[in-house]
Structures are given as C-alpha cells and as structure tokens.
Amino acid sequence: MFIFYSENIVNDIVIIDGDDYKHITRSLRKREGDEIFITDGNGNLYTCSIKELKKQEIYCEIINEASFSKNKRLHIAIGVTKNPARIETFVEKATEIGVDQISFLHFKHSEKSRIKLDRIKRIAISAMKQSGQYFLPALNEIQTVENFIQNITPSSTFYGHMTKEIKSFKDASLNLNEATIIIGPEGHFSKEEVDFFNEAEIQAVTLGPTRLRVETAGIVASSIFLS
C-alpha cells in the first residue's frame, strides 16, 4: 500500500502536488474516482477518492479518516555535521525509528552551521512513507544552544557525554515517555557548554562504551529510547 503525504488540507479536500503528483498520475496512472491513502504526518491517515486531476495538483476528497497516537516521544537536538550526508543519514534513520522532533544546534565547536531544511524534510517524508508511518518528525531550524535550552524540561533532558563513569541513557530514560537528548558536534562540547548544561540541571548520559560519530550517536539514542 502506497501512502502519500500532504499538509495541504482544506475542509474535506486534500491537495497533492510535487513528486507525489507525478507518482500518482504517471507511475500509478490513477484516475478520477480512484482511491488513495494520504497522511498529514501528524498521525492521521486519510482514505481519499481522487476528485479532480489538475495540471500540477490532485484534489482528493476524504472518505475515511483514522488517527494514530504515539506511546513515546523523543526530541533529538544535534550538532550539524561537516559533511551534510551524515546528518541526512541521521534524519532518515531517526524518522524510520520514529523520533518525534529534531532540532539542529550550533555549538562553539561546530564546523558548520547551515542546513538545507527543505532537502532534509524531503528525506524525512520519504523515510516516513518507506517505514509505513503516519508521523513526520518536527524539524526545527538551526539555533544556538543558549536559545534551545530556554524551552526544555531539565528532568527529562540529557546530553550525550563520553565519560564512562556516568549513567547510561538506557537506564536514565527507562521510565520516561518523553525525553530530549542533546548530541554534540564533531569537535565535542566546549567546557562552557558542559558547565551551562550542568547549571541548567541537564543530565549527562553515555550512549555506550564506544566513541560514536555524531549521526551514529543520534541513531543509537533513537534506538535506545524507542525500540
């Protein structure tokens, strides 16, 4: 079963464009009256009937609606990698595993602080469809650590650290249904950032016995919390 994605819903009509438009009209050769499934990436699955095929858009009428909810919510705040392919791998895998929200952070030791959010969103949409889910992670524009910290709940927020003498993320998050974890950049956190986390009562956790790349740390954190 193919599931398409659209955020463009007005009353009982879902409008599809872009790649999904091409897929539906050219590859699948769907016609008016045919049934298709669409998700809004927000836990809703719509069974629709194609009402009108326009030049670059499809108007679909909702004939049935099912809503899904999440058991656990993980927010990952991650440093942008020098090589964009690595952060894209993270986004693809985190979406498959079911991460709820991704924030991109600028750290003192970040070698890069730009991301192509449009491209990243396309990767997430594709991974969501591929993994048969109806949830797209919220993807937040790059921001500073200081800014990000304003809105967190310290009791369920963690940062991945390399020290071996601290609690594992697995143990620390065992009884939580919602958590946030901060993953540092390739150059690691600065001393000031670690002090800042400690002052904000954000808890240091380890993600395992080995030294992980940024994107691997993000995928491992997703697996630990959501699997």
Place this chain on the structure above:
Amino acid sequence: MFIFYSENIVNDIVIIDGDDYKHITRSLRKREGDEIFITDGNGNLYTCSIKELKKQEIYCEIINEASFSKNKRLHIAIGVTKNPARIETFVEKATEIGVDQISFLHFKHSEKSRIKLDRIKRIAISAMKQSGQYFLPALNEIQTVENFIQNITPSSTFYGHMTKEIKSFKDASLNLNEATIIIGPEGHFSKEEVDFFNEAEIQAVTLGPTRLRVETAGIVASSIFLS
C-alpha cells in the same frame, strides 16, 4: 592519538603498508625511532617504535602491549541490500557501536547476493579507528541461510520479525552476553525461511514499532544489545 591497523605481526615486528603507510610517512612525516600505536583489531594495542621505513612498508618494533576484552558479543547475520551503500552504512555504524561479527546471507527474496568484502573491510577498519576501538568485527563471506544455521546456538539466536505480538529483542536478550540476530532482506523472509527458523528453535523478536530498512534494523539491533 592516531591508531593504525595491521594484522601482519611476526614475532615483535608489526609491518604496516597501504593507506596507513602513506598516512604515517607522508601526512605525519614519521621517521625511524618515532613512536606509533597499532592495533591488530583483535583487542590488542601495541606501542611501537619505527624500526625501518622501506619503500612501501614500515617495520615497527613492539615496545609495549595492552590487551582489551569485550563484555558483550553480538553477531549480526544480514541480507545484502540492493544498493551497496546501504550495507556499507550498516557495517560502518555496527563497527562503531562494537558488533563482534557480521555474516552476509543470501535469502530467497534477496535481490542481490554479491558483496565486495575487501571494500567492506576497509570501511570497517576506518570505523574502528575513528571510534577509538581495538576490535574489528569478523566479516564472513556471503552464504546461504541453511549453511549459516548449522553453527548457531538456538537459545541465543533471534530473527527480526514484523509481527507486533512477539517479544522485543531488548527484552529477549536482556540477560545475554552473547547473541546472534538474523536480519532479513528487502523482500523479507520467505514462508519457508520462517518455518525453517521456527524448526531450528530460533526465536522471533521485534526491533521496535516501526518498519525498518535492512541496514537500519541492523543498526538498531546493535544499539539495543550493545549500548
């Protein structure tokens, strides 16, 4: 600290060639008498003194030796993906996370049944160095499921399945220090393969609530068992 890799050890001499040779002689401009660190990928770290720089090889004398051991051993047997980049991502991440052994399997629904083991080994060596480890996963040539099953221990062997009503790999492997998990191909297991696993008393486990790509399933299994 740079760590180099060589399997070529004769008495107290470690011989280095290939990319590490270039790295040591050209980038780092090491000379005879300089100290370097070498691992054999088998848990041993050698502190060496460069004895002789030859045209394409470096002879290093072992001056100190430290041995490390593993707490947990995970063997992942995985279907080869159609796109080789996906299985390479799996090998890189699994090595970083510390997987002990990787077997490549040919399933009935495999779309591809060839791998470039040399290339895969180079990726694993690079990931081992990057993650500061002294263990390289054993990488086994592609084989049939029937062949693979001959040498497993059913009580600690699992296969990843999509059914939601089964035990999670996390719970099923909780008290094990050694485990093997079989990850199916893109076309999933055939009915015969599932019957075959059940007859061999290999246990079905789930890797989480979402449908994962082959390589993601392998990374998630590594994270669950080793983190």
